[in-house]
Amino acid sequence: MPIMKKIAYSIFALVASANMATAQAKHEDTEFYTPVPPVVTPTSANFAAPPKDAVVLFDGKSLNNWVTTNDTTKPATWDVSGGVMTVNKTGGNIQTKQSFQDYQLHIEWKIPSNITGTSQGRGNSGLFLASIGKGDAGYELQIMDSYNNPTYVNGQAGSVYKQYAPLVNPNLPPGQWQSYDVAWKAPRFNEDGSLLSPARVTVFFNGILVQNNVELKGPTQYVGQPSYKKHNPANPIKLQAHGDKSEPISFRNIWIRPA
DSSP: OOHHHHHHHHHHHHHHHHHHHHHHOOGGGGOOOOSOOOBOOOSOOOOOOOOTTOEEEEOSSOOTTEEETTEEEEEOOOEEETTEEEOOGGGOOEEESSOBSSEEEEEEEEOOTTOOOOGGGSSOEEEEEEEOSSTTOEEEEEESOOSSOOOOGGGSTTSBTTTBOOSSBOOOOTTSEEEEEEEEEOOEEOTTSOEEEOOEEEEEETTEEEEEEEEOOSSOOSSSOOOOOOOOSOBOOEEOOOOOSSOOOEEEEEEEEEO
């Protein structure tokens, strides 16, 4: 076979092999069910008031600091009542108007007491620590009902979705307010687009450590393995309006301290 034909055939084979691998990838490939994090019962969540130097992202009164993710020229349209904002699934994901790089974040959330469904279809949402595109693109800390609700461990509440299961399961029952306290360090990239330093995150869930300075493998991927591609280290923070059919989640007392 002439050399040019050999080269062309080799390239074709590599492309075909890559396409086949992508076509065969399934979301189940990155879902793990063991080891199951031990259940730890917190005395209560951490309902910390904003420090004086904090930026208040939700004060219980309005969504002035939020926009719609798929069209950031439009205001967020979730429901606000009684000091609480509740997911409006027709409004889609929402994200902050401001972008943040490294920070400390506090957020409180509640699964409705009349929640239904099982596994990932039970009170599913997500806190995206950096939103790097429309839809569900970014780095997700999972929010859902994981109180007596088995699912894959790297998809339960407190997990870095599809990457790290929580160290323990400190979920409170549906109908009770819960809290995340997050320390986030954004990834950095070299001029040529290569990774200089990966993202890192520490998470306290209801006052209990569930992620201890873990090194993220890249942005969240539902199918396939995560990997890094150069992006701005400063990005909005996003909340997910998940497509499951269960009752929507509520949020309150959201504030951030840029590092």
